[in-house]
Amino acid sequence: MLPFILRSLEAAMIFTFAGLGELVNQRGGILNVGLEGIMLFGATLGFVAAQTTESYLVGFLVGVLVGGLLGLLHGVFSISLGVDQVVSGMGIWIFSFGMTTYIGSPFTGPLGMERLPTVLGISPFFYVAVLLAVGIWFVLTKTSLGLAIRSVGETPDVAEVSGIHVARLRYLCVVVGGMLAGFAGALYALYYNPVWNYNFLMGWGFISLALVFFSMWNPFLLFGGALLFGLLWQLSLNPELLLPGLFSRYIWRMVPFAVTVLVLVFISTDWFRARWGATRPQALGQPYHRE
């Protein structure tokens, strides 16, 4: 029972990092559906770098760096060039899926390094994730930077008239978002499941993306959602730990995705939109051109 809970907390930690990055993105008005791709890249290059240099530090740095670069790439497409953000994001995902499979294949197999230490049975990064959620909430709601970011995500033209540099802030958001996603990927491949194989990430990026919508762009709700999905994920992997003998494990493995679909259906209902739709950043997904 306890290991089950600890493992699900660690899964939640990864959802939280990736989701917080996407949340910052989206509060600034940029939708990045390529989150999965950035995580794949962060994970694969982080894995390769750590294994070749035998240094976790290098692995994580590489993960964060490549995440930031991909975020920047998405920024160039969606902010400077005004490309449809969904198209750019899907492009990043498809590109990443292909590239990481190509780069990672020769490294198929376990990482083969000593496990990272834990604090109270889980990764110390779990506590960092909690602090980060609090920190991002604080910055978004209590500081002038946060006010500016939220304004840019709601009504960029108003922000511009008020003296805010819209493009600069949006770049900041996509780069920070990319770095967090890259880090989340690296954490997955270097700690949570330190084995490289084909399609190792299994849609965690898409789940994180769904969590951001589900969270109404609130870091605390995002964390709550991450905990829930961490639990569901763990249930799908080792249902026998909690409910031995109930259903086939194939059904359990489907659960997180089925719940994702249900969540998306739920948040698309009129009822939900009327109640919570108002929290959506109004300019989300819309390119902004200075007049």
Next chain:
Amino acid sequence: MTRRSKHTSFDPDAFWADIQPGEVLLSARGITKQYPGGVLANDRIDFEVRAQEVHAVLGENGAGKTTLMNILFGLIQPDQGAIYLRGQRVHFRSPQDAIRYGIGMVHQHRKLVPAHSVIENILLGHPRAQGILRLREAEEEVAALAETYGFRVDLRAKVWQLTEGEKQVVEILKALYRGAHILIMDEPTSALTPVETEKLLESIERMSEHKLGVVPFITHKLPVVLRISHRVTVLRSGRVAASLDTQDADEQRLAELMVGRPVLFDVQKPPAQEGEPVVQVEGVSARSDKGNLALDNVSFTVRSGQILGVAGVAGNGQHELAEVLAGLRGVEQGRILLNGQEITRAPVLARWQQGVGYTPAERTEVGSIGEFTLVENVAMNYFWDPDYNRHGVLDEAKLRELTEQILEEFRVAAPGPHVKAKTLSGGNLQKVIMGRVLSRRPRLLIANLPAQGLDIGATEFVQQKLLEARAEGAAVIFISEDLDEILMLSDVVAPMYEGRVVDLIPADQADKETIGAMIAGSYQQQEGTP
């Protein structure tokens, strides 16, 4: 000051210290701006505003008002001419420069973040809002500022919850809190109810007592200009037509200066020739796009040769009423009769075929297709007509002929019938839309905000056309937010508030105050409203 270097040396407090009453705060000399394509939008414009002065800028659409306003606010740079603040030459390369130097702008289309609170909006972009926001402190300062000028607004409320008048107050406070000494107001009364307008005018008077210069830019509300301004500069075709003390001006004179020819103020309305009921609306209720009750048990009858003037502030159900009648919105309860036959659930095309004509308020989104030519746009009301459609093939020649007729009869300034609709100005587009609808000789005409945003000449023309339709025996449902216009054209006035028709008042018994109170919800019949 003329250096194009950074502006760190500018100290607004020192710069604006010790303003003397009547001192010239801002002066613009010889402002000239030519756009690519040769349009001379501003031609050697001189303009100045003094402390404690309201100096209105008046002009029709296309007279160069917007260009001048954008130059004063740093959005565009003049080709020639200079701006001086207290005698010092300044260069505004962006609105941020203008704001820093003490120019404030109150936009016609509010520049506020709807999802944020009032105080957050006021702080957005403020140089003192660095790092952690001190909301409480800012709230106290803004509250004190509001107190000084007699504004009342809940600083914690979200902007989307506010009325148009309250939003405007937020914009004014935002500008003043940023240290504006010259306040530019773009069409300040355009979206306000009569009550809100009155409050605004009082506030402007109060502001002008405080060593500020206030510069309202106005298109056609001449009474407002006369009421609040001390001086008025009239622009026509990019030039200053006149700059005069308001006490020397009257409506007639200002209108002539604007248009360049004498203007009839009272469109001549012949006595009504009322006939049979054309449309009967009986207890109709309908919902808005958001799902709330937008029309609540509305009943009225409009006869042939009669204009029903639907008055109200935007968002009180007029829009839904127009759509329900045109067949674009479902009816929840009640029924609609046209010439005695029920059309409650009749599809749009059937209504057109039975003589309904509809000119939507959204000319570019609903009323026309910008990428289509004028002929194609006219065809939108004729494609099903057997005279113009033979076995599914449109008769191009006939449609072009019809379009040419419309362009001529409605005096549309367009190079020809084959230009795209998006190249037309708002006034000309509206004439095309009215033309294609009226050329069908509708029995029921639904005109939603037909003159909104048009200049004096086009407004007069549109109003004249509505009266002509009435004289020809059409029943006209005329929706407007302008009470003067409503009173001038209507035979019966229907003030709407929160989806209800408050009362049906024959025009000869209608007065502006009562109707103003009705559409603001403060009439005594409306008990229980805040």
